[in-house]
Amino acid sequence: MAELxxxxxxxxxxxMLIQLIAHDPAHRLVAAIEAPGTAAVGQDAGEVAAVGKLxxxxxxxxxAVARPDTVALDFTNAAxxxxxLEIAAKNGAAIVIGxxxxxxxxxxxxxxxxxxxxxxxxxxMSVGVNVLTKVVAEVAAILKDFxxxxxxxxxxxxLDAPSGTALSLARAIATARGQDFSSSAIYGREGITxxxxxxxxxxxxxxxGDAVGDHxxxxxxxxxxxxxxxxxxxRESLARGALKAAAWLAGQKPGLYTMRxxxxx
Numbered sequence: 146m147a148e149l150x151x152x153x154x155x156x157x158x159x160x161m162l163i164q165l166i167a168h169d170p171a172h173r174l175v176a177a178i179e180a181p182g183t184a185a186v187g188q189d190a191g192e193v194a195a196v197g198k199l200x201x202x203x204x205x206x207x208x209a210v211a212r213p214d215t216v217a218l219d220f221t222n223a224a225x226x227x228x229x230l231e232i233a234a235k236n237g238a239a240i241v242i243g244x245x246x247x248x249x250x251x252x253x254x255x256x257x258x259x260x261x262x263x264x265x266x267x268x269x270m271s272v273g274v275n276v277l278t279k280v281v282a283e284v285a286a287i288l289k290d291f292x293x294x295x296x297x298x299x300x301x302x303x304l305d306a307p308s309g310t311a312l313s314l315a316r317a318i319a320t321a322r323g324q325d326f327s328s329s330a331i332y333g334r335e336g337i338t339x340x341x342x343x344x345x346x347x348x349x350x351x352x353x354g355d356a357v358g359d360h361x362x363x364x365x366x367x368x369x370x371x372x373x374x375x376x377x378x379x380r381e382s383l384a385r386g387a388l389k390a391a392a393w394l395a396g397q398k399p400g401l402y403t404m405r406x407x408x409x410x
Contacts, residue, residue: 146170146171146172146173147171147172147173147216147388147391147392147395148173148175148214148215148216149162149166149172149173149174149175149215149216149217149218149391150174150175150176150177150178150207150210150211150215150216150217150218150238151163151166151174151176151177151178151190151217151218152178152207152217152218152219152220152221152225152226152229153178153179153219153220153221153225154177154178154179154185154190154193154194154203155179155183155184155185155193155203156220156221157380158220158243158380158383158384159177159179159194159220160193160194160195161194161380161381161383161384162218162220162384162387162388163177163190163191163193163194163196163199164194164195164196165381165384165385165388166388167191167194167196167197167199168196169388171392172388172391172392174190174199174201175201175210175215176201176204176210176215177190177193177201177202177203177204178203178204178205178206178207178210179203179204179205180205180221180225181205182205183203183205185203186203186204186205187202187203188202188203189201189202189203190202190203207229207232208232208236211232211233211235211236211238212236212237212238213236213237213238213239215238215239216238216239216240216241216263216391216394216395217229217233217238217239217240217241218241218243218387218388218391219240219241219242219243219244220243220244220383220387221244222244222246222304223244223245223246223247223248223251223305224251225244226242226244226255227247227251227254227255227258229242230242230255230258230259230264231258233262233264234258234259234261234262234264235261236262237262238262239262239263239264239391239394239395239397240262240263240264240265241264241265241267241270241387241390241391241394242255242264242265242266242267243267243268243269243270243383243387245268245305245308245309245310246304246305246309247309256401259400259401260399260400260401261399262399263394263395263397263398263399263400263402264394264400264401264402265390265394265401265402265403265404265406265407266401266403267390267403267404268308268309268310268312268313269308269309269310269313269358269383269386269404270383270386270387270389270390270404271375271377271382271383271385271386272382272385272386272389272408273375273382274310274360274375274377275386275404275405275408275410276408276410277314277360277362277373277375278313278314278317278405279405279410280373281314281317281318281321281362281373282317282318282320282321283321284362284364284371284373285317285318285321285322285364286321286322288364288366288371289322290343290366291364291365291366291371292341292343292345292363292364292365292366293315293318293346293362293363293364293365294346294347294348294349294362294363294365295307295311295314295315295318295346295347295348295349295360295361295362295363296311296349296351296360296361296363297310297311297348297349297350297351297358297359297360297361298351298352298353298356298358298359299350299351299352299356299357299358299359300352300353300354300355300356300357301352301353301354301355303352306350306352307332307348307349307350308350308358308360310358310360311348311350311360312348314360314362315330315346315348318346318362319346322344324344324346326346329344329345329346330345330346330347330348331345331346331347331348332347332348332349332350333347333349334347357377357378357379357380358376358377359374359375359376359377360374360375361373361374362374386404389407389408390404390407393406393407394407
């Protein structure tokens, strides 16, 4: 049975995780954490998640519960997740991070810290998206002469753009084609842009309403177009993937892993 700590317990993903954990005998919620000063601190995590009293009060100090026998689930934000990873690495606690919006400097720090303990960092933990990423790389290698573009749609309250998932899909295309992503990527077009360069990969972000997350990868060639689409119908797909990751990570040696490792892709 996995001993789980939910970080960001009062957020949308935190509440979803607690709901799933409460109904799954394979997991046990041992702690729930929120930022100091959050109104939910001190309240029962189950009641905040609308599943009834669980006997686990939301606290504000992850370091007090970060132990080698626990796996933390973190869908907070990039800065908070990096702080949690610092604590996990120091205490030998396993951690699953689904936050996005890391700067290059933050990514470098996370890569340095992660191998000190058991860590999974993934911009999207849904099974479908990770299968899509694998398929996109295979298609990109086969259709080398087709133009490749990525379009993502998320809810209006998402703070970062493009999404981490869209960027990972675009990077998969670049890697499959032997391109340098940083020099191939653009993030919008305006005005007289001229003919599209053959190695360009465009990533577009749409923010509207309460869309959970749609990702479309377009391969355009002469006289035809192939589109690969994943639509998240609810955040449950992300939460279930995170729980799968936590169960897998609990038995691993220290290292930095991805959802591809979890799923054997």
